[in-house]
Every structure is written in structure tokens, then in C-alpha cells.
Amino acid sequence: MQTIVWDESLSVGVAKMDAQHQIWIERFNKVMEAVSERRGATEISKTLGFLVDYTEEHFGLEEARMAETAYPDVDAHKDRHNEIRLTLDGIVEDFREDGPTEELAGDVETFLGNWLIKHIREVDMKLGAFLAAQ
Numbered sequence: 001m002q003t004i005v006w007d008e009s010l011s012v013g014v015a016k017m018d019a020q021h022q023i024w025i026e027r028f029n030k031v032m033e034a035v036s037e038r039r040g041a042t043e044i045s046k047t048l049g050f051l052v053d054y055t056e057e058h059f060g061l062e063e064a065r066m067a068e069t070a071y072p073d074v075d076a077h078k079d080r081h082n083e084i085r086l087t088l089d090g091i092v093e094d095f096r097e098d099g100p101t102e103e104l105a106g107d108v109e110t111f112l113g114n115w116l117i118k119h120i121r122e123v124d125m126k127l128g129a130f131l132a133a134q
């Protein structure tokens, strides 16, 4: 099972964003644990629900900060958020239809590498640098 621990290499230089990324990662890890241990459907959907809710809360904060500061890359950043929202929705949908399959475990793991971590490192880093310079 692949989980991740937040460390300084993931810091975007803005305390509030870092704090939220830590919670985001924790919630992701709970999903990963529940799926890979094939816990009951109720528990898996609960962890997925927490992840989806927190993703929304976190994206809401970043999108509000981008609007307040007239961040120049706001559209591209929001597009990336929307892709993550769609990817997560797809995972939730697949789980509802087919349960905790091997494929779902793989998709959740891919979500970690391709979306969550990549987004923090590539997209949020730029936003963090911009906000820190404000």
C-alpha cells in the first residue's frame, strides 16, 4: 500500500496552504488504507466522502485567494482543480458501481502520484510563491 507523508519538500511557502495539504494527504491516506485493506463499503465511502469534502474546501480557499490577489494563472490553476474534481468523482462513481476492486485501488494510487502530489509540486508551488511575495 502506498501512502505518503508530508515533508518540507512539499511546502509551498504559505502556512495555511501547507496545513491544508497535510490534512488533504491524511485524508487521502485514509482512503488508500480503507481500499487496500478492503474494508467495508460504508467505511470506504465515508473516507472517500471526507476526501471529496476536504478537496472542495481546500480548492475553495485557493480559488478565493487567487481571486482576491488577481493571480495571473487563475484560469489554468482552476482547470487543474476541475480535472481533479472530475477524477475524484469518477473514483467515487466506480466505487459505487463496483465496490473496492483491484482496479479501484490502482486508480486511487494513481490519483496520489498523478494528481495530488503533482498538483502540489507543480501548480500550487507557483501559487505559493506568488502569494508569499504579496
Ligand SMILES: [Fe+2]
Binding pocket: 062, 077, 081, 119, 123, 124
Ligand atoms: Fe491548487
Ligand SMILES: [Fe+2]
Binding pocket: 017, 021, 058, 062, 120, 124
Ligand atoms: Fe493545494
